[in-house]
Amino acid sequence: MQPVTTSKSSNGVGLVLAGIGVLAFSLTFPATQKALPSFNAWTIGIGRAVIAAAVAGACLMIKGVKLPERRHMTSLVLVGVGVVAGYPIFTALALEHVTSAHAAVVTGLLPLATAACGRLLGNERPSALFWWASAAGAAVIVAYSLRHGVGGFGLADLFLIGSLVTGGLGYAEGGKLSKSMPGWQVISWGLVLSLPLTLPITVVSVVVSPPHDIGAQSLLGLGYVSLFSMFLGFCAWYPGLARVGVTRGSQMQLLQPLLTVGWAAWLLGESIDSWTLGAAVLVLVCVGLAQWARLSTPAVALPAPPERTPVRAERT
Numbered sequence: 001m002q003p004v005t006t007s008k009s010s011n012g013v014g015l016v017l018a019g020i021g022v023l024a025f026s027l028t029f030p031a032t033q034k035a036l037p038s039f040n041a042w043t044i045g046i047g048r049a050v051i052a053a054a055v056a057g058a059c060l061m062i063k064g065v066k067l068p069e070r071r072h073m074t075s076l077v078l079v080g081v082g083v084v085a086g087y088p089i090f091t092a093l094a095l096e097h098v099t100s101a102h103a104a105v106v107t108g109l110l111p112l113a114t115a116a117c118g119r120l121l122g123n124e125r126p127s128a129l130f131w132w133a134s135a136a137g138a139a140v141i142v143a144y145s146l147r148h149g150v151g152g153f154g155l156a157d158l159f160l161i162g163s164l165v166t167g168g169l170g171y172a173e174g175g176k177l178s179k180s181m182p183g184w185q186v187i188s189w190g191l192v193l194s195l196p197l198t199l200p201i202t203v204v205s206v207v208v209s210p211p212h213d214i215g216a217q218s219l220l221g222l223g224y225v226s227l228f229s230m231f232l233g234f235c236a237w238y239p240g241l242a243r244v245g246v247t248r249g250s251q252m253q254l255l256q257p258l259l260t261v262g263w264a265a266w267l268l269g270e271s272i273d274s275w276t277l278g279a280a281v282l283v284l285v286c287v288g289l290a291q292w293a294r295l296s297t298p299a300v301a302l303p304a305p306p307e308r309t310p311v312r313a314e315r316t
Contacts, residue, residue, distance in 0.1 A: 014243025018252040021237025026259035028229040029100035030267045032092055034221030038214045041096050042205040044222060045089035049191055049198045051222075052230035056188035068181070068189050075177040079190035082170020085197060088230070090163035097156035100268060101276050104260035106160040108283035109134075109141055111253040112290060113168025118246030121172050129293040137286030144279040174234070175241025175249065183238030187231060254287050 035044050068076060094103055112134045174186050211218075241249040257280050264270040 011244050014240045014249060015252060016240070017236045018240030018244065018249045019255070021233045021240060022252045022256050023259070024228045024233030024236070026256045027263055028225055029091065029095060029103050029260050030263045031221040031224040031229065032095050033100055033264075033268060035218045035225065036092075036095065036221075038218035039211050039222060040205060040209040041092035042089065043202060043209070043211065044225065045092035046085065046198050046205065047202040048088060048222065048226040048230050049084045049194060050202045051226035053191035053195050053198070055227065055231055056191045059184070060188050060192065065185060065188075068185075072177060072180065073193075075173050076186070076189050076193055078173040079170050079177065079186060080194035080197075082166045082168075082173065083187075083234070084170070084190050084194045084230075086166025087163050087170060088225075090159045090166060094156040094159035094163070097154065098160075099270050100264035101261045101270050101272055101280075102156075103160060104257040104264070105144055105276060105279045105283060106141055106157060107163060107167075108257035108280065108287065109137055110164055110167055110171075110256070111250040111287050112137060113164040114171040114250040114253065115168075115247045115290070117168040117172035118175070118250070121176055121246075127293045130290045133286050133290035133293065137283050137290065140279055140282045140286060144275065147275065171237070171241070171250070172246045174238045175246045178238040178242035183240075183242060184235040186238050187234035191231070251288075251292075254284055257283060 032044055039047070091103060091107070115130070116134075170190075174183075174190070177186050240252070243249075261272055261276065261280055265272050
């Protein structure tokens with residue numbers, strides 16, 4: 001049985017789609033900070049999934065999409081845990097304590113987290129150089145966090161590590177599942193099936209900490225993370241990963257930290273010191289080296305053994 005290969009044109013389209021997704025994701029942190037003055041972290045982190053689920057549910061109804069098959073339910077639950085609930089709330093909680101630039105540098109390891117989850121969930125086997133470069137990138141992140149954390153390695157950095165784990169899981173599982181169903185349906189069902197969790201949490205969050213001083217900028221920030229970061233970005237990101245593979249597609253995430261740092265400087269007026277910029281560049285180099293490392297040959301499924309014809313006993 002030969003491994004499935006993809007054409008160069010398909011790979012090119014996949015990388016473009018992944019790049020569009022990364023561009024949408026790169027504005028998530030600045031948009032979150034725009035919304036934080038009016039909404040608390042839980043309302044933004046989980047509430048945006050509720051808003052996105054309403055849009056996604058409408059799209060599923062308009063298209064007349066049938067319920068997903070039972071064999072896909074576990075993967076959809078993992079997508080929900082990873083990118084619908086885990087990653088958004090962890091990053092929103094972190095951004096209450098650190099700047100968008102700081103968060104962007106720490107989450108610069110998200111491509112590695114995605115690739116590692118792809119390795120565990122699929123048959124992609126990165127080389128030793130990949131893991132050495134990953135370790136170097138992790139060392140840069142730890143050094144940066146120790147210097148900028150509150151009293152060392154701060155609580156916000158723990159939240160950001162949680163975002164790496166959940167985000168990598170949700171990205172990899174969704175990319176794998178997008179080979180079996182359209183990518184927009186993967187994120188749509190992930191959002192809709194998560195409503196029994198996200199809707200009550202959002203209601204409690206709004207009751208306990210009602211929104212206040214709501215202005216155009218805070219609404220724009222919440223609207224962006226709900227529509228683009230939580231839904232439309234994944235409609236491009238998941239099909240991209242499905243076309244080129246989780247490990248290769250995650251290369252496009254290398255651009256995300258530097259894009260976010262640039263957005264933060266332009267839109268939020270955050271000062272980008274030499275340590276932040278230097279750490280972002282080093283992470284970019286380390287992750288880039290890891291992603292360009294040659295992959296070993298993917299595991300090939302062994303052909304099924306030939307069926308054995310039952311031997312009938314001869315009559316005597």
